Amino acid sequence: MTTKPSGDRRAGQPRVTLLGYGRWGRNIARNLHQLGALGAVYDPDLGRRNAADEALNGPHGEQADPDNPDNPDNPDRVAILDDLDSIDPSHAVAIAAPAAQHADLVRRFLQRDQHVFVEKPLALDVAEGRALAALAKERNRVLMVGHLLHYHPAITRLSELVATGVLGRLRYLYSHRLNLGRFRREESSLWSFAPHDIAIVLRLVGAMPERVIATGGHYLHPRIADTTVTQLAWDSGVQAHIYVSWLHPFKEQRLVVVGETAMAVFDDRQPLQSKLVLYRHGVSWQDGAPVPVKAEGENVAISTTEPLREEMRTFLDALADPTAKLHSDGDEGARVLSVLDAAQRSLEDAGQWTRPDSGRDSRSFFAHATALVGDDAKVGANTKIWHFCHVMNGAEVGADCVLGQNVFVQSGAVVGDRVKLQNNVSVYDGVVLGDDVFCGPSAVFTNVNRPRAHVNRRGEFAATRVGQGATIGANATVVCGHNVGHHAFIGAGAVVTRDVAPHSLVLGCPASHIGWVCSCGERLSLAADSPGEASCDRCEKAWRTDGTALSPR
Numbered sequence: 001m002t003t004k005p006s007g008d009r010r011a012g013q014p015r016v017t018l019l020g021y022g023r024w025g026r027n028i029a030r031n032l033h034q035l036g037a038l039g040a041v042y043d044p045d046l047g048r049r050n051a052a053d054e055a056l057n058g059p060h061g062e063q064a065d066p067d068n069p070d071n072p073d074n075p076d077r078v079a080i081l082d083d084l085d086s087i088d089p090s091h092a093v094a095i096a097a098p099a100a101q102h103a104d105l106v107r108r109f110l111q112r113d114q115h116v117f118v119e120k121p122l123a124l125d126v127a128e129g130r131a132l133a134a135l136a137k138e139r140n141r142v143l144m145v146g147h148l149l150h151y152h153p154a155i156t157r158l159s160e161l162v163a164t165g166v167l168g169r170l171r172y173l174y175s176h177r178l179n180l181g182r183f184r185r186e187e188s189s190l191w192s193f194a195p196h197d198i199a200i201v202l203r204l205v206g207a208m209p210e211r212v213i214a215t216g217g218h219y220l221h222p223r224i225a226d227t228t229v230t231q232l233a234w235d236s237g238v239q240a241h242i243y244v245s246w247l248h249p250f251k252e253q254r255l256v257v258v259g260e261t262a263m264a265v266f267d268d269r270q271p272l273q274s275k276l277v278l279y280r281h282g283v284s285w286q287d288g289a290p291v292p293v294k295a296e297g298e299n300v301a302i303s304t305t306e307p308l309r310e311e312m313r314t315f316l317d318a319l320a321d322p323t324a325k326l327h328s329d330g331d332e333g334a335r336v337l338s339v340l341d342a343a344q345r346s347l348e349d350a351g352q353w354t355r356p357d358s359g360r361d362s363r364s365f366f367a368h369a370t371a372l373v374g375d376d377a378k379v380g381a382n383t384k385i386w387h388f389c390h391v392m393n394g395a396e397v398g399a400d401c402v403l404g405q406n407v408f409v410q411s412g413a414v415v416g417d418r419v420k421l422q423n424n425v426s427v428y429d430g431v432v433l434g435d436d437v438f439c440g441p442s443a444v445f446t447n448v449n450r451p452r453a454h455v456n457r458r459g460e461f462a463a464t465r466v467g468q469g470a471t472i473g474a475n476a477t478v479v480c481g482h483n484v485g486h487h488a489f490i491g492a493g494a495v496v497t498r499d500v501a502p503h504s505l506v507l508g509c510p511a512s513h514i515g516w517v518c519s520c521g522e523r524l525s526l527a528a529d530s531p532g533e534a535s536c537d538r539c540e541k542a543w544r545t546d547g548t549a550l551s552p553r
Contacts, residue, residue: 014115014319015039017081017091019105021052023182024119025096029056031312032094033078039091040079053080084108092142092319094312095119099187103128110135110143115322117315119146120195121340122333124187126357129337133330142318144326145333147199151311153302154266154276155200158257161278161300162204163434164502165483167259169463173201173240175255178248188225190216190343193244197255198339201232201240203327204257206432207396207414208335208356208378210235214343215351219247230343233353235394235412236430236463264300276300331381331399377409380417398435412461416468430463430480437466440474440492447480467502469519476511489517503543503550516550518543524550 017040018029025043032038033056041052056078081087092115095105103123109116110132122145123129136143149155161167175197184192202208209232216225227245253268263279278300282293318324326332342356365383367373373391380399387405391397394411401415404423409415412429418436421427425439428447433439447461464478467486478484478496485502494511505515505523516524518536524543526534533553534543542553 013037013316015088015091016094016117016316017042017087018094018096019043019084020096021045021048022096026052026055027308028094028096028312029078031306031309035309035312035316037312037316038078039088040081042081042084042087044082046082049080049082052078056080089114092116092315094315099124099191103132106132106143107135110139110141113139113141115142115319117142117144117146117312120148120199120333120336121145121191122330122337124191126334126337126341129330129334133334136330140322142315142322142326143330143333144315144318145328145330145336146311147196147328147332147336148307148311149196149200150203150327151314152268152307153305153310154268154300155203157276157300157302158255158264158266159203161262161264162257162259163467163486165465165467165485165499166262166278167257167264168261168483169259169465170205170238171258171260172238173204173255173257175201175240175242176252177242177244178250178252179246180248180250181246183220183226183246184224188216188228189244189246190214190225190228190230190347191340193246194228194230194242194343195336195340197242197244198230198232198336199328199332200255201242202332202335202339205234205238205240206416206434207234207236209233209240209339210355210394211353212339212342212346212356213351213353214346216347225347228343228347230346232339236414236432265297272302272304274299276302374411404441422474428461430461432463432465434466434468434470434486436469438471440472440476442475443472444475444477445480446477449480471521487517487519489521489523501549516543516545 016032016037018025019042021029021041021043029038029041043049089112093109095102095118097105099121102118106116106118122132177193177197211233214228214230216228219226226247230242232240255266257264263281265277267275277297279297280295283290284293318326338356342354346352346354364381365379367385368387370387371385371389373385374393376393377391378396380397382399383397383401385403389403389407391409392411395409395413397409397415398417400417401419403421406424407421408426410428413427414432415427416433416435419433420438422439422441424442428445430447431445445464448457462481464480464482466484469487470484472490473492475492476490476494482496482499484500487503488500489505490496491507494507495509497510500506503516504513505517506513518524518539518541520536520539522536522538524534524536532545544551544553
């Protein structure tokens with residue numbers, strides 16, 4: 001049946017030219033056109049151009065306009081191109097070409113000041129990937145990488161479970177991405193399959209791994225790995241294993257995330273209602289030995305959104321607002337490349353541990369002359385490190401952060417993007433600060449519960465995770481081993497001795513919950529006639545609470 005596009009197209013929405021109408025490009029074309037944004041398709045192969053014309057413009061094509069399908073001025077008609085130079089310079093481009101062509105095509109269109117979506121991987125070389133990310137920033141253009149799992153509703157929900165502390169501190173993750181075929185000759189199974197899983201593991205852990213090791217098997221070609229097992233390790237103790245293969249008797253796409261208090265399984269081969277399952281397993285100690293405490297799996301509700309549709313919609317939204325934060329921007333694509341490169345080097349070095357190249361350019365951030373920043377510290381672009389700060393080797397500080405005077409970041413600490421650490425804050429091993437966290441002057445994190453000067457307790461460091469957008473007031477103390485939920489607010493001088501729920505406002509010693517705060521920081525007042533509902537006077541967001549948690553209304 002012939003149908004028009006679905007009507008999602010918005011007034012003034014940019015048009016997109018698709019490069020490549022192969023197996024995956026056809027899916028991108030379908031989604032872009034049904035979103036009302038596909039303007040043209042280019043493919044060097046005549047057969048695929050004809051297939052695109054028939055599917056998109058033909059009398060039986062699912063996207064053709066039945067009222068006037070042959071009108072060349074029909075705004076829903078898709079141009080079929082055989083020449084790259086004929087691409088409309090006002091269009092954004094979506095690249096679904098072979099991986100070896102990605103870097104050259106991305107560079108070509110960024111230099112023409114066009115926004116770019118490119119299927120994974122961003123490039124086949126780390127330095128080239130970083131250069132493309134930098135070029136996109138220089139030109140103020142959107143560069144989005146097709147790490148599709150970021151836009152899967154199960155991954156969105158899983159990320160929320162991790163960020164809100166439902167799983168507790170992460171312990172390890174493993175992923176299987178297995179199938180029979182499609183065999184490739186321009187890239188191995190590592191580069192073809194693993195980027196998706198690496199991207200999600202980095203997102204869930206919230207940091208780059210310190211070490212990577214990979215082993216593999218070459219059965220169909222002496223230089224192209226058909227199966228690989230990659231292990232990622234962090235100094236915090238978290239580890240991840242990623243097993244990919246295109247020589248497997250059946251298809252399997254599974255991700256398991258094990259936390260201190262619960263475990264989650266994402267199995268994309270299962271029906272919608274059981275794609276994401278939460279297991280609140282635990283461990284008890286009997287006579288000095290650990291004993292598993294098993295619980296029934298709980299199906300986690302997720303939306304029915306098609307991941308590729310959500311990915312394309314996100315790209316179109318970014319075209320309208322190029323400053324919007326993307327899960328899979330050029331920088332994220334370069335980080336994934338860095339891990340892939342480390343795994344490839346390990347494969348070629350008989351499975352030796354390898355450090356991912358941080359790619360840190362000392363010119364990409366500012367450090368005052370009195371600050372000490374270790375050569376092996378990872379510091380993001382545009383971060384400012386002021387007088388007498390010390391960022392140790394192995395520490396990770398994100399982009400666009402501000403470290404006030406006399407801030408100390410220890411080797412095992414992780415600081416997200418856009419974090420503000422005021423004067424005299426120390427962030428010790430095991431502390432993980434999410435994006436947009438604010439720490440007031442002299443806020444304190446601990447990492448050992450029973451310190452003694454004469455007793456070495458380095459093996460007893462307890463992790464502390466602070467969620468995105470949380471605020472920790474001046475002179476407050478967060479005792480190690482506890483989680484602070486996203487957008488929580490710790491009052492000045494408070495002493496946190498237990499987990500703090502997202503959006504919770506806590507004060508005192510020990511800190512106690514006294515109310516709720518909006519994501520913008522304003523304290524919420526519950527409605528007198530509806531005690532479980534509130535709205536923010538500043539940003540007008542509506543909220544609901546049952547007394548134990550806050551959620552949007």
